[in-house]
Amino acid sequence: DGGITQSPKYLFRKEGQNVTLSCEQNLNHDAMYWYRQDPGQGLRLIYYSQIVNDFQKGDIAEGYSVSREKKESFPLTVTSAQKNPTAFYLCASSIEPGRPRYGYTFGSGTRLTVV
Amino acid sequence: ILNVEQSPQSLHVQEGDSTNFTCSFPSSNFYALHWYRWETAKSPEALFVMTLNGDEKKKGRISATLNTKEGYSYLYIKGSQPEDSATYLCAFELAAGNKLTFGGGTRVLVKP
Numbered sequence: 001d002g003g004i005t006q007s008p009k010y011l012f013r014k015e016g017q018n019v020t021l022s023c024e025q026n027l028n029h030d031a032m033y034w035y036r037q038d039p040g041q042g043l044r045l046i047y048y049s050q051i052v053n054d055f056q057k058g059d060i061a062e063g064y065s066v067s068r069e070k071k072e073s074f075p076l077t078v079t080s081a082q083k084n085p086t087a088f089y090l091c092a093s094s095i096e097p098g099r100p101r102y103g104y105t106f107g108s109g110t111r112l113t114v115v
Numbered sequence: 116i117l118n119v120e121q122s123p124q125s126l127h128v129q130e131g132d133s134t135n136f137t138c139s140f141p142s143s144n145f146y147a148l149h150w151y152r153w154e155t156a157k158s159p160e161a162l163f164v165m166t167l168n169g170d171e172k173k174k175g176r177i178s179a180t181l182n183t184k185e186g187y188s189y190l191y192i193k194g195s196q197p198e199d200s201a202t203y204l205c206a207f208e209l210a211a212g213n214k215l216t217f218g219g220g221t222r223v224l225v226k227p
Contacts, residue, residue, distance in 0.1 A: 041219060043217040058214065102164065103151070104149070106151075106158040109158070
């Protein structure tokens with residue numbers, strides 16, 4: 001079955017360490033996105049990519065980095081510069097930009113806790 | 116940053132009752148309005164993508180309406196069932212951007 005796989009489901013890291021969250025899709029979707037959720041808040045966009053080897057900052061990109069070397073993969077690195085990294089991270093994909101009728105497909109998320 | 120608001124934040128519904136809740140979004144540069152259902156421990160699931168003013172969509176007992184001129188959408192649940200318990204998210208798609216700005220969600224709890 002096609003879908004988005006995020007791993008790991010739970011991740012613990014020490015303060016000051018970089019950590020990379022994995023997101024893989026086998027839907028042949030062009031666009032991929034990373035969102036962050038904090039308690040009591042809506043999903044906020046970190047980074048998005050509409051095509052391989054290209055990506056744009058979202059609303060809260062500071063302290064994060066991404067790469068899009070393959071269509072299927074869009075890993076997110078939470079760097080030590082991110083002041084409040086503890087959060088729930090969701091990856092999503094969509095069939096292609098400019099075709100909204102199908103909506104996004106989401107992964108099941110990674111809960112990152114920095115201690 | 117675009118402002119997308121959902122109200123109420125949460126509501127309790129008795130099984131069998133109908134309910135509705137609101138999503139407000141900017142009325143300019145509208146491209147599409149999405150609704151998602153997010154059940155606990157699962158991934159958000161797309162319910163509707165609405166693009167035209169006056170659009171109405173239906174999926175089973177759930178339906179949605181759209182008013183792009185005044186910037187709001189309603190989601191209705193008819194005859195609520197316990198399996199309807201979830202957080203319902205709306206998201207605004209800016210013209211030609213294809214990135215979504217989400218509201219804070221409405222958490223619905225259907226009590227048997």
